[in-house]
Amino acid sequence: MIERFLAVRAATETLAEPLSAEDQQVQSMPACSPVKWHRAHTTWFFDAMILAPRGIESRRPGWGYLFNSYYEALGPRHPRPARGVLSRPGVDEVGAWRREVDADVVELLRRHPDDEDLRGLIELGLAHEEQHQELILTDVLHAFSLNPLDPIYRPAPRLPRASEARRSWAEHDGGLVEIGRRGPGFAFDNEGPRHKAWLEPFAIGDRLVTIGEWTAFAEDGGYERPELWLSEGWDWARREGIRAPMHLRRDHGHLSVFTLHGRREPDPAEPVSHLSYYEADALARYLGARLPTEAEWEVWAEGRPVDGPLRGDALIPRPTASPFGSVWQWTASPYAPYPGYRPAAGAIGEYNGKFMVNQLVLRGGSCLTPPGHVRASYRNFWPADTRFQATGLRLARDRA
Ligand SMILES: [Fe+2]
Numbered sequence: 001m002i003e004r005f006l007a008v009r010a011a012t013e014t015l016a017e018p019l020s021a022e023d024q025q026v027q028s029m030p031a032c033s034p035v036k037w038h039r040a041h042t043t044w045f046f047d048a049m050i051l052a053p054r055g056i057e058s059r060r061p062g063w064g065y066l067f068n069s070y071y072e073a074l075g076p077r078h079p080r081p082a083r084g085v086l087s088r089p090g091v092d093e094v095g096a097w098r099r100e101v102d103a104d105v106v107e108l109l110r111r112h113p114d115d116e117d118l119r120g121l122i123e124l125g126l127a128h129e130e131q132h133q134e135l136i137l138t139d140v141l142h143a144f145s146l147n148p149l150d151p152i153y154r155p156a157p158r159l160p161r162a163s164e165a166r167r168s169w170a171e172h173d174g175g176l177v178e179i180g181r182r183g184p185g186f187a188f189d190n191e192g193p194r195h196k197a198w199l200e201p202f203a204i205g206d207r208l209v210t211i212g213e214w215t216a217f218a219e220d221g222g223y224e225r226p227e228l229w230l231s232e233g234w235d236w237a238r239r240e241g242i243r244a245p246m247h248l249r250r251d252h253g254h255l256s257v258f259t260l261h262g263r264r265e266p267d268p269a270e271p272v273s274h275l276s277y278y279e280a281d282a283l284a285r286y287l288g289a290r291l292p293t294e295a296e297w298e299v300w301a302e303g304r305p306v307d308g309p310l311r312g313d314a315l316i317p318r319p320t321a322s323p324f325g326s327v328w329q330w331t332a333s334p335y336a337p338y339p340g341y342r343p344a345a346g347a348i349g350e351y352n353g354k355f356m357v358n359q360l361v362l363r364g365g366s367c368l369t370p371p372g373h374v375r376a377s378y379r380n381f382w383p384a385d386t387r388f389q390a391t392g393l394r395l396a397r398d399r400a
Pocket of ligand 1: 069132
């Protein structure tokens with residue numbers, strides 16, 4: 001456990017390494033946070049949720065106000081859209097705090113090796129830290145995308161050209177199925193309880209929707225055809241002037257995409273990414289299909305290896321035959337509690353439960369997701385207009 005704790009904590013610092021103090025300070029929009037804030041907030045989580053309740057006083061009293069994200073039970077906090085103004089504490093002070101809290105947590109684990117509650121909370125803290133590792137990358141990508149110099153976070157690895165794969169359809173007879181967390185190992189509370197669901201016969205595509213398919217949609221007037229769109233999405237696209245996924249640019253028919261490896265020309269066979277739910281829904285309709293529900297996705301994915309490509313050398317979506325990896329997949333399912341779901345008592349109960357309104361579930365994982373972080377029952381969730389995450393889609397359809 002100590003080894004795993006230190007490895008996950010170190011992985012966060014490795015992600016921050018290519019970034020200067022100025023890079024780590026930027027907050028490019030209210031939904032994004034500075035990298036320095038992510039490094040401090042994940043530390044605060046261990047400080048406030050694990051050390052303080054066990055009588056270990058915070059070494060930085062007052063910082064809880066800065067780095068509490070949304071936990072009402074733990075008091076008031078600095079407003080989220082203003083995280084970028086916190087020039088102090090600086091990156092070095094945040095780094096020092098990380099090391100101190102790490103030492104305190106390790107000491108606690110040494111003293112209480114059999115404390116199951118402690119281990120459960122540390123598992124949660126590590127899963128939380130991994131979620132923020134992905135956010136560090138999406139937030140840096142967004143901040144860098146606004147810089148006309150097209151900064152490079154990490155040089156591109158050598159990548160073979162992606163080749164267009166035919167879409168095969170996995171068929172399912174439907175009927176009474178079970179979904180939700182099962183077996184040992186960590187899962188977030190929102191993945192359970194395991195429960196029954198009824199499915200009509202369906203088919204699900206074995207590969208992700210590609211940039212080539214999105215290009216056909218765009219060139220066929222996809223963004224100007226109201227019959228393809230949900231009303232709310234149509235209004236949103238007009239209001240925001242949306243003509244392409246975030247980070248994708250079309251200049252006189254020439255496509256370029258901004259990535260953590262800088263600006264590049266994408267292969268048409270690469271999965272399309274950084275789409276809102278509205279765009280994913282319209283694109284699926286254009287392709288004669290629909291988005292899967294989360295139950296359809298899960299019964300199809302369960303039991304299959306979680307083999308990505310989740311985050312590796314390449315920080316861009318690559319074609320994959322795996323249900324997991326490359327891009328998060330929008331589902332048609334609203335983010336709601338499963339039957340019998342009860343949030344935990346206390347501050348920890350605020351982790352997931354209170355966000356179960358006006359968001360959609362995404363399944364799988366992305367090229368920015370830490371390896372080992374996801375599983376078939378994993379439920380990611382974002383509002384319908386979210387595009388700064390690595391979000392894409394796979395198709396599903398009803399069987400006659
Ligand atoms: Fe958090």
